[in-house]
Amino acid sequence: MKKLDIYRVLARKYRPKNFRDLVGQDVLTRTLSNAISEHRIYHAFMLTGMRGVGKTTTARIIARSLNCLNIIKDDDSNLLPCNNCEQCKSIDIGNNVDVIEIDAASNTGVSNIREIIENVRYKPVSSNYKVYVIDEVHMLSTAAFNALLKTLEEPPSHIIFIMATTEIRKVPITVLSRCQRFDLNRISKEVMVKHLSDISYKENIKIGNLSLELIANASEGSVRDGLSLLDQAIAYCGNQISEDKVRGMLGLSGKLEIVTLFLHLIKGDVKEALDIARLQYKKGIESSIIIQELMHICHWITTYKITGNIEEDITLADKDRDELIKISEHISLANLTRIWQMLLKGLDDMNKLSSSIASFDMLIIQITYASHLPDPATLVKSIQVGKKKIAEIGHVKINEKKYDKEENVSRETNTSDIDNKFKPDEKNPKVKISDRVIIDNLSDLVNLTEKKDEFILRSNLLSNVHIVSFEHGKISLRLKKNTPKNFISLLSSFLSDLTGIRWLITLSNEQGQLTIREKINEKALVMRKKIEIDPVVSYLLESVPGSEIRNIYEMNDSIIANEINESYEVIDEEY
Ligand SMILES: [Zn+2]
Structure with missing residues (x-):
């Protein structure tokens, strides 16, 4: 207890x-020293930078450097x-009459200024x-800033303002x-490790490099x-600091459990996954943190794949990393992407709902369940091949009749694709443009108008x-109301020119x-209605957030099939 009483926190002792x-802060040091x-x-002076990088400390050093009686x-x-x-001593303890420190957060008003x-x-x-x-200083009111500005415009020669802010x-x-503005940088990890290491040495603390890196990271x-x-680590371990304890202190010891949880998720072991998840939750780890950890793992595996x-990540112990590499060999990119999206959506939901x-x-449950389903690419491929039973690939029971060819009534039902549908067919003798062309249906007529740029x-x-x-x-026909008045005469002369005979075109009252x-x-x-109620499609729509039905193509269209093949990578999976 006595030791605790005289213990000065390191930040103050080594300020x-x-x-x-x-x-x-090399640049700042050099510039200020020279100036x-x-x-x-x-x-x-305006000192800016995130909290804890040393703005107040720098301000005091400037004050001391300006006022010290024996500066060298x-x-x-x-x-x-x-x-x-x-001067130095009184500034250090905040007791110098000529160095006035003001916290703008609690003195925001114009009267203080x-x-x-x-x-x-x-x-x-x-x-x-x-x-x-x-x-x-950013906390000052507008009126206070204006008052300050007047002094800044014509400062007396003996006055120095040093302002510090986290929000420039x-x-x-x-x-x-x-x-004169100075941006104080975040300290790089290397510099931080060296700094912590120097101080540990001075304090006679034994701590390994990896532990130092973990602390620097955090x-x-x-x-x-x-x-x-x-x-904290010293308070926790005494002067012999072990990596395990640092991991524990930083909440990284549950990492292996999260890796195991991830493994159960992709294998589809609902019960095991739930057990681990609940255990983590009971330990007081926020569910959103667990999801973020899972996302971290998902990202790591994806990058590795x-x-x-191997992305350097010291928060991962060696055994965790080996496990992740093993997992990566058995899971497809498509599945990783799906898991990522589900986690992302889950995290979003978690923030909206009270009962997390x-x-x-x-x-x-959703992710483990989804792991039993074939990934989107496999589904598409199996529909395309049309031979494999989807039920064999995944565990979904699907009425195969839905994929019979005869069900696919049109090659292409995209409404914007009229142009393709009515491209003139050169092989068809009926529509060949000659003196003796025979036209006996509307489709052929449409093709001919296109050919003639009508x-x-x-x-x-x-x-x-x-x-x-x-x-x-x-031809007997009924026209919509908005049809141009000269349409019949245009059509009539077009047909006569083309066929050399006079056409009889009558307007009918019939529907x-x-x-x-x-x-x-x-x-x-x-087609769309049929597709929407299709179990495979509705599963895809649910499991891929943001997905929607845009166009509907028949899968034996070779061009489209090729495109789909190129945009998906399908990997055989063990899990
Ligand atoms: Zn001095």
Whole structure:
């Protein structure tokens, strides 16, 4: 207990006291050191960067470097405040009358700034400069910023403002333009590991490199967080820190269980998967965290499968990684993609619903169930081949009749594909354009209008003509109301020119057949309805989020089949 009393947290104990000790901020260190030693001093500094990178620390070093009574320069021309004079000591404990620290988060109003401005005109009591450190400056109100701006425009020579912010975008540009700005970077992992390692050495702590890397990883570039995690590890392990305990501390020890959970998911072991998931949940791990971990694994395997490279990930222990490589050999990319999408959707649902355990359970069940189904590519392929029984590939029972050829009434039912359907057929002697051409149906007539570039005729024939009867030389028809008045005479002269005979075209009151366009639309509708209730298709629609039926093609169309073959990779699966 006594040891705890005198224990100073590492972040405070090792807080840098000069530019040289600032970790990982080389550019800033050099620029500031030079500027101050050459007396090229801005009256306002703006320090920006994420929390924990050392903004406040830097501000204090600047204050010390400006006011230290015995400042020296080292060989690398870094400024070194003595840290021993009255100025240095009082700044260090926040007790210097000329260095005023203000937390803008709790002093947002204009009155606080007015108070500062009132005092700006008084000279420093015992130092070279009067230094105002304003932390979280973006929190100031607009009025406060405006008041501050007036002072920044004409600062007295003895005044220095050092402002720090995590959100530079919220600082007015008028203020920014009067400051020398420094961006404090996140500390790179290498620098962090070295820093933690140096401190561990000084503290006589034994800690392996991998443990240091794990801590550096978790600190996400913040020195303060890194040191606080090292503090925790010391409190947890004493001066002999083991990798296992660090993993435990960082919540990474459940990784193998998550890998096992993933394995059960793809094998379709519902009960085992649920057991592990529940256990993790009971341990207090949020279900959304478990899903994210599963996504992490899914991403790792996918990347490995595509590139063949083992992505360096120190949060994975060696045995976990070996397991993942083994899994990757037995699962297709299509299935990985499907699992990813289900997890993504699950995570989204989890954030919307209050009862996360229920939706988490359902997600686990859904994924394990889906693992019994063939992946989308396999389904498409088996429909296309038409011979294999889908039920043999997966475990879905499907009425095979649905895939019989005779059911596929049209080659192509996409409504926009009228052009293809009525392409002139050169092999058909009936429509060959000659003096003695015989025309006895609407389709042939449409093809001929296209051949002759009679597009107005063609479009009216497609959309507006209900045929009552059609034979060579004689047509009885009903027209839609919006048909142009000259349509009959246009059609009549077109036919006469083509065939050399006068055609008898009569308008009928009978209903007649559907127009060609109506027929195509109806066929497409029937096809779509049939497709929509198809169990395979509805399964695909459900299991691939965002999927929809756009066009319907018959699968023995070789061009389309080839395209589908190219866009899917089908891998035989063991699981
Ligand atoms: Zn000093």
